[in-house]
Amino acid sequence: MENYPMLFPLSSTAATSSAPPFPSSNNMASSHIFNNFHGNNPNGYLGLKTEVHAARPPEVQNVSQSESLGGSENEVKLGKKKGEKKVRKPRYAFQTRSQVDILDDGYRWRKYGQKAVKNNKFPRSYYRCTHQGCNVKKQVQRLSKDEGIVVTTYEGVHTHAIEKPTDNFEHILSQMQIYTPF
DNA sequence: CGTCTTTGACCAGCGC
DNA sequence: GCGCTGGTCAAAGACG
DSSP states (O other), X not given: OOOXXXXXXXXXXXXXXXXXXXXXXXXXXXXXXXXXXOXXXXXXXXXXXXXXSOOOOHHHHHHHHHHHHXXXXXXXXXXXXXXXXXXXOOEEEEEEEOSSSOOOOSSOEEEEEEEEXXXXXXXXXXXXXXXXXXXXXEEEEEOSSOTTEEEEEEESOOOSOOOOSOTTHHHHHHHSOOOOOO
């Protein structure tokens, strides 16, 4: 297994997002991809490169764009058994080129589901932020066409700082440019 | 021992 | 109204 480079909002994909899934205060309209950062992945670290450019085939592009562009309000009233919120938060889809689907963005995620998607031989994984009070969810899906392409969809915004053993992640954060509408 | 993954079942929305 | 699909829960197991 190899590691994975982490990428973030790309110019064409999440450009139209309303809010990034990260509480970063840096606001830049330029599209930059986050360089790889060594994580502490037990899987094995490999030299990653920044080939996370927006490689989006027509099919994928359509998906991510529809989410970012007009998918700001997916009101799929999801009435839970407990009757929580019925409004669906906007989702932001990022396409990344990686061998693995688990993109470590510095947050801790707990996998809570996995379903097979039609048109895709690869299953979609559902993750949720393990922070208390943080309802950020994310789903990772791989393209059956190009297994090298992984689509990560974020739902919600983190309201807490990144919690990762990587102490210098902060430094990395300052380096990365996140698209922030504010 | 605590945390996270796995996996099947369950539920709600939508199309027919 | 029924069946399909996507999304979520929860118990048990795996793993450190």
